[in-house]
Structures are given as C-alpha cells and as structure tokens.
Amino acid sequence: MKCELCHKADAETAIQREVDGEVQELYVCQNCARQEAAPTAPPVSEEGQPTPEDEMESMPLMGMILDAAFEIVGRAMNLAEPACPACGIMRHEYRKQSRLGCPECYTAFAKEMDAAIFDLHRATQHVGKVPQRAQALWQRRQIEERLQEAVKAQRYEEAIALRDELRRLPEPDAAEGGAP
Numbered sequence: 001m002k003c004e005l006c007h008k009a010d011a012e013t014a015i016q017r018e019v020d021g022e023v024q025e026l027y028v029c030q031n032c033a034r035q036e037a038a039p040t041a042p043p044v045s046e047e048g049q050p051t052p053e054d055e056m057e058s059m060p061l062m063g064m065i066l067d068a069a070f071e072i073v074g075r076a077m078n079l080a081e082p083a084c085p086a087c088g089i090m091r092h093e094y095r096k097q098s099r100l101g102c103p104e105c106y107t108a109f110a111k112e113m114d115a116a117i118f119d120l121h122r123a124t125q126h127v128g129k130v131p132q133r134a135q136a137l138w139q140r141r142q143i144e145e146r147l148q149e150a151v152k153a154q155r156y157e158e159a160i161a162l163r164d165e166l167r168r169l170p171e172p173d174a175a176e177g178g179a180p
Contacts, residue, residue: 008029
C-alpha cells in the first residue's frame with residue numbers, strides 16, 4: 001500500500017491525525033511520518049533568520065528520537081497484533097492490502113472478518129435472492145441427506161416418500177439459470 005500523504009513510497013507506519021475534530025488513522029511512509037511529527041517552523045535568531053547551530057543540532061536529534069520512537073511503537077504493535085500461524089501475515093498488513101495471505105487467515109482473523117462483514121451488510125448470513133439453479137441444487141442436496149438418514153435409521157416409508165420427491169424434482173441440468 002502506498003503512503004496516504006505522498007502516494008509515492010510504501011506505507012510503513014500508522015499515524016493519527018486530527019482533521020475537523022475527527023481523529024483519522026493514516027498509513028504513511030517514514031519520511032511523511034517524520035514531517036508530520038517535526039516542528040513546523042525552524043528555530044530563528046533575533047533577526048528572524050534560522051540559526052545554523054540550532055537548525056543543525058535539533059533536526060538530527062529530532063530524527064533520531066523519531067526513529068527510536070517509531071521502532072519502539074512498531075515493535076509494540078507487532079507484539080500485540082494477532083498473526084496468521086501459517087503465513088505470518090499480521091492484522092495491519094492484511095488491512096492495508098485488503099486481502100488475506102492464505103486460507104488459514106480466515107480462521108486466524110475470523111472474529112474481525114465477521115465484524116467487518118456485519119458492518120458492511122448488517123447481517124452475517126445472506127438473506128437476499130438466490131439463483132433458481134442454486135436453490136434447486138440446495139433443495140436436492142437437502143432431500144438426499146434426509147433420504148440417507150432415513151435409510152440408515154430404517155425408516156423405509158419416509159425413505160420411499162423422499163425418493164419419490166427426488167424423482168419429481170427437475171434434473172440439475174434442466175433447472176433454470178443456464179447451462180452448468
């Protein structure tokens with residue numbers, strides 16, 4: 001993911017910024033992070049000119065302090081964040097990329113994924129329309145499962161009724177919705 005401020009370098013750090021009274025989290029490169037944290041005006045002398053001594057002393061020191069702070073915060077974030085046991089992708093990485101690293105990520109981040117789906121759709125199960133072909137296949141599978149259970153439990157009258165119901169259903173290839 002590219003830096004949200006300069007759109008050139010890769011984002012490496014998350015910073016918080018207050019805009020119109022609202023706190024926003026931005027993913028930025030190290031240079032933009034330093035610029036956001038650096039003082040806006042250089043030190044000035046009595047004549048209004050920046051003093052070379054102050055400018056040279058404060059900027060490298062400020063840079064070292066910021067580098068150390070970002071490294072400490074980065075380590076703390078990595079220790080507190082969950083990671084996928086299979087591929088090692090961390091929560092902030094998949095959120096930046098908007099994609100997971102492997103099939104195991106779905107179980108590792110299940111709670112967060114469920115919450116995100118609920119936020120998007122206001123439900124965790126599909127409740128809209130289902131294509132007719134998919135519905136016909138689902139219905140056929142349900143009846144087949146009930147038929148197998150009835151045979152195992154030796155409920156032969158129920159099994160015969162289910163078998164007849166299966167025969168009345170249209171074949172999956174003949175169902176509406178197009179060819180397979």
